[in-house]
Amino acid sequence: MTQLRDCSAGEWIAPRLGPFGGAVESVVPRGFDAYARVLHPVTDARGEPSSWTTVCEATGRQPHALMQWHAIAGATVTERNGVSEHSMLWDGDEPGEGNLAEPALTALFRLLIRHTDPDAECYCALWDGWGFGAETPAVTTVVAVRRPRWLRWLWPKARPGLVPSPSSFAVLTGPRLRHPGRDYLLFSGQLETAIETGFDVRFGSQSPNLFWPADRTWCVATEIDFDSTLVAGSTSLIDDVLTDPALEAWPVHPGDSLTHDGDTLNA
Structure with a gap:
């Protein structure tokens, strides 16, 4: 996984977002055929x-x-x-906020692989407020206590028990993809390398905050304050998300509210 010094690959998203807030369209771009809300486990x-x-x-x-x-x-x-x-x-x-935990994260990755060109470049954005961008205990903990699969994708040479090298910190303090209310670090790589079988996920897991392929056929977003992850894509992809037994998912629309007072049926 390579950090991008040029964040223009993600600039298509912001113009397709609604106003910053609690709607689906404020988190994941408008213009897709269908949308799903994956509830965090x-x-x-x-x-x-x-x-x-x-x-x-x-x-x-x-x-x-x-x-x-x-x-x-x-x-x-x-x-x-x-x-x-x-x-x-x-x-x-x-449910955890801002993080789609395992095993749901890997289940979603596997679905995305089936709907993505195997040779396609994919992009991953990580909110810079998680504390990974400086020499802090948070950085050391994530890498030293067994990185989750997708973070292992970012640091392929790091090993449990080792503090990240200065070059790792330099990468994570690079340029930002700037959205209303949120700034992200941007990386690129092939989707299949994001999951590695046999890797044990432990304390410190963190899912990507934004994820999409170069052809923009789908986009996954996990807003830091939401206890669900949003998937936008083709009807066939969303159908697979909604019917996968490893995911608890519901169909949603761009204008739907996911705010605390958005649940009018259980008010």
Whole structure:
């Protein structure tokens, strides 16, 4: 995976985004045939994989494409923080914000490979606010404690237990792809190299924030404040996303709201 010193490959996205905010189109570009919302995984009180639909069954809420976690989990509203994700009705885990965790991430990668030219160049954007862009413990932790598959793609020569070299830090402090409210580091490479079988994912996983091929036939976006990942592409790709048993996904439209108050059915 190579960091790009010229971020023009990603400049097509911003003009196709809606106003910065909580709509689907504020995160993933308009103009695609279909869209899917992939809900970030959750686990139950025993640490076993669960689903948002199962949470709805446990709390008496209604599952639907725009459901919000705090609404279906029965989370409390506090005067200080507005919404608390902690629930008195669901004693399992909560979905991660800004990160599509394993094994859902690899499942999505495998679907994308089937809908992408094997020789196509792909682009990956990483939000620069994760703390990977300077000599901080966050950088050391991600690389030293077993990088997730796609981060291994960025640092193919790094090994667990080693602090990244100064050149690694230089790469991650390079030019930015600038979007409204967000700046990203941009990398390029072939999609198939993003997943390597037999690699153990542990603490420190972080999925790409934006991902797309050179022909722009699809685009994947994980907004840092969302607990779901958005996929835009052809009808056939989105159909595969919606029917993959490893993903909990719903069809959405560009104008749909994913804000905290967007779940009107479980308000």
